[in-house]
Amino acid sequence: MRRRLIWTPRMRRNFRSGILFISLWIIGFLAFNLYPILASLYYSFTEYHILKPKIWIGLANYAQVFEDPLFTTALSNTIYMIIFGVSLSIILSFSCAVLLNLKIRGQSIYRMIYFLPSIVPTVAATLLFLWVLNPQMGFFHTMLGKIGIVGPDWFKDPVWAKPGLIILNLWGMGQGIVIYLSGLQDVPVSLLEAAELDGASWWQRLRYVTIPMVSPITVFLLIMGVIGMFQYFAQAYVFAAGSGTMGGILGSPLHSTLFYSVYLWTVGFMQLNLGYASALAWIMFIVIMISTALLLRSSKRWAYY
Known part of the structure; x- marks a missing residue:
């Protein structure tokens, strides 16, 4: 038989104090x-x-998405960024991590150099890339011009706009x-040594030992990349506004950078159609949950967990 909890005056005071302390967070x-x-x-x-x-x-708003061509465009652009942008980012992140995990002199310095760009504010990084990819005076096009290659117009060509953002x-x-x-530093050395004793090459140890061990990462x-791409907004906004394409219209050129969050923001805060x-926001939530x-x-x- 469970004993009934008896509230003493001190317990009541502590309870009221606790509620008071967390009341601001609750509000x-x-x-x-x-x-x-x-x-x-x-x-x-x-x-x-x-x-x-x-x-x-x-359900009229939900039915409207099936007749809205811009919804399809925004969703397809987002899926494009997930397939190519997230995949490329994961592959390069893993490749760089493998190289930085090697026992070389100045290892900590190289790690710091690779990590520093990620703490640069998004708007500042986007503005920097607008200058780097500028077809008239950008660093990238200047280097290509020196070897006789004419670079693409990242700002006005809908084919190259998304690769530029990637x-x-x-x-x-x-x-x-x-x-x-x-994750690489947590891979048991004994597994790698055992594979090496069995005659496994460096590539075989990477493929059959290292990659499976870091697969949870x-x-x-x-998952975080998929969620992030559905919330992809700041870079596309600064890209359209800063490049000056089509008067800085979001999604330009030709809706090639009209991503889901950009379209949601346009409908809600430019067209003022909050319904x-x-x-659109709840559809995004459902899609993210299903994905x-x-x-x-x-x-x-x-x-392998």
Whole structure:
């Protein structure tokens, strides 16, 4: 038989003090987290413009995405960045981590050099790349010109706009390098030595020992990369505004950089259609949840925990 808890005066005072101490956090959570989440869910079922009263329309906003060509464009651009941008970032992060894990002189200095770019603010890094990729006076085009190659117009050519942003994203792969480094240092040396005694080459040890041992890190970076690409906004915003293409319209040139978050922001804060924007936000949440669940489930076949 369970004994009934008896509240003493001291326990009551401690409880009230605890509630008082966390009350500011509770108020902040309710006002700035829970309320916006619930409000956006309600708005997604309404036709809501800031200057007009809300009208309940049910699932009309969700049905509208199937007739919205810009939604398809934004989703396809985001998937493009996930397939090529996230994959390339993971591959290069792992490759650099393997090299930086070698026992060489000045190892800590090289690690610091590779990590430093990732702490540069996103806006500053994007503006720097706008100068580097400038077709008239950029460093990249100047170097290509010296060997007789005419570089692409990253700002006005829709074919090269997304690859330019992928190159920009590689600027911040230092975090992935550090995470992979921590995983590589935890790989048991005994496994590598046993494989070497069995006659395994360096490549075979990397493929059959090292890569499987750090596969949980790959799963983590892949999931975070998918989530990050659905929230990809700042770089595309600065790219469109700073390049001056088509008057700085978001998604230019020709909607090639219109990513999901960019389109959501455009609908919500430029068109002031908060009802449809809320529906887009909840669709993004559902897609991210499904993608994460599928990645976690599929990782059981190739990741070693």
